[in-house]
Amino acid sequence: MSDSESIKNALVKQVLQEANLANARVLIERLQDNCFEKCVPKPGTSLSSGETTCMTMCMEKYMAAWNQVNSAYIARIRQESNNQNQGF
Structure with a gap:
């Protein structure tokens, strides 16, 4: 391999x-925005069991959706890359 x-x-x-x-930063920010706001209406010193x-x-749920979207996105990129390499 050359330099x-x-x-x-x-x-x-x-x-x-x-x-x-x-990507990880965006995921964490969105988890905080979506889940924390939904699940913790009144922040305190600790979380209740609920x-x-x-x-x-x-x-x-958010991670599963994120992974599914990511997988579909990667598959689409690979497909488009293969199509370009084959001259489509």
């Missing part, structure tokens, strides 16, 4: 890592 290929691969890896980190259950269920 330019090594540099290119390192840059691609770094960009992917930064994109993954940004609030904890609500947060857990909300986060699980």
Whole structure:
């Protein structure tokens, strides 16, 4: 592998890592916005058992939806990439 290929691969890896980190930040922000507001109407020093259950269920649903959307998005990108490589 040439030096330019090594540099290119390192840059691609770094960009992917930064994109993954940004994705994680967005996910956490949206979880906080959606689930916390829904499940904790009056913030206090600790969560009640009902609030904890609500947060857990909300986060699980949100994560499942997020993963499903991400999977569909990745599949679409791969399909479009394959189509471009095949000349469609």
